[in-house]
Amino acid sequence: MTRWGMVIDTDRCTGCGACVVACHAENNIQTVGEEEAKNGRAMHWLRIERHYEGEFPDIRVRFLPVLCQQCGSAPCEPVCPVYATYRTPEGLNAMVYSRCIGTRYCANNCPYTVRFFNWHAGEWPKPLDRQLNPDVSVRPAGVMEKCTFCVQRIQDGQDRAKDENRSVTDADIETACSQSCPAQAITFGDLENSDSRVAQMAKSARASHLLEDLGTDPSVIYLLGGE
């Protein structure tokens, strides 16, 4: 069995935001503009939370990249009346855009607030439309979207391994965010495969889940606590 997972080392994260930009480019996420962002409609499947510790001038900033946690027991899934969001056998929390009718119930029940609604359809004025990723659908207005763990890249890596008659390794699949992280804070892989990097890192004493006490069983593991 496979369970896709991600390990984020917060002690490595510098908060540069390269992952956010890469995610936008890879996944055709719309940029909503200044006005809409001010109304709380900015869309970033991956966001960098800044947390300040201490009082000025003795202050410390911690960065926490937050994306869909691809929960094993996802609160967003049972509430959707039309099965637009469901769990795949490989542990992904998938979205079926064409099935979504836009009740936004899933987003209300997500404790991580990582679901994004297309209040309006995205616009890519020429020549920006040329940079759209052909492997990812462009979402219409009125549907929910969120981080997919770059499912198109997972699919691609699996297809290549299959063509070469071997099993998938860490080298086959990399998400846009992990690929672009200059500090290598983000690692992606199969948590069920004991040889993978993520499976090794998940054993770390620094490993923890976000809002673990809610019992959502996230697939994203944070390494925290180092100085």
Place this chain on the structure above:
Amino acid sequence: MTGDRSREEPLFRPLTAWRPKLILGSLFTGAVAALLFYSWGYQIRNDIGVAGINRPVFWGFYITNFVFWIGISHAGTLISAILRVTSAEWRRPVTRCAEAITVFALLIGGLFPLIHLGRPWLFWFMIPLPNHRGLWPNFRSPLVWDITAIGTYLIGSILYLLLPLLPDLAILRDRHTADNPDSARARIYRFIALGWRGTAQQWHSLESGIRALAVIIIPVAVSVHTIVSWDFSMTLQPMWHSTIFGPYFVVGAIYSGIAVLMVTMYLLRRGMGLESYLNDKVFNNLGLLFLAFTLIWGYFTFAEHLTVWYGNEPSEMAVFTERISGKYARIFWAMVLLNVAVPVLVLSFPRGRKPWLTAIVGVGVLIGMWIERFIIVVGTLSLPRLDFTVGSYQPTWVELGILVGSFGCFALLYLVFVQIAPIVSIWEVREGDHHLNQVHSATEHPVLETT
């Protein structure tokens, strides 16, 4: 059995000729109702984004209005059913106007889940229709439970309104046919009276039907608002995830239902001269029921907030504090004033249960109950667990237009109904009078006929 002609005259007046005031009223409320459809049309054309909802406040006015109107729908059927089942004699002039409130409030409340959808034209995905792909709705979702419960309640309450209406429609049919058998009214009532002749067999069927429906509709009504509350309490969100929500919402629904009933009854009494039916005794008795629900609702609200405060869980306390002393404090305390302080101070005294006073208290309670739902929906959503994503909400003209328009819709439906059917159940009042006249004479079953 015939009734007191002069007493019944105000009831027949809007049913026998066009009344200019009612026509003007219908036109005005129709214009207000059009606001809803204009705003909704604008929203469908320009995407749901024209509303003020955002992230994290994904639900705003629309779901508030949904809960509000579904709550109001508990006025009728539930109150009238309880009064019927307990054979409260004073119910007779009240039931019809309460049952009509239910049907119209449900029709409007049921519209809001559609209005709030991102892609409303696909709402049928939520209905279990057989299809070649074998796709079903998700029966684990409280929204699917909603559709089931509200659909059942709508069908039930329409039947519950229409069934006791039959003998009255027959009275109207006979009256119009006697006046002029070829008039449009005579022909329409001949059709919708469904061949009611008032035979003993028909009376027997009607009464057992009404009795059965009254008993069935009570658990259905309770289930409806319980399930509406479960839209919230089934989630993990702070101050939504509460076991008390089911009964709390049902009590709130009945409370707002009585409030709207008091206001409607007062307007009917003033506007149509129904003082002899909707008399001070009716207002006094309903006022007592109103007071009882004030106290029950106040108790639930207190219990809900006390347990959260005592538990002192951080994410719950963030929402709680914002309510008691933060951003929502002003409207929260206004709600407490309108829903607890004022009703208790006014309704506790016999003088406070005068019609005009109960109507004023009713308006206050309606505002208060709307605020309650708004605070529940927006108060929780604006404060997610991860405080980095805290948000706020400002409705746009589209949402305001739809809210105002929904009241127009309700008033329009009501005014049209008043011109189609007697708003006080004529045969039931006659039956009550008949019982009274028979108290000292023989106790045989009254033989009832139309006109």
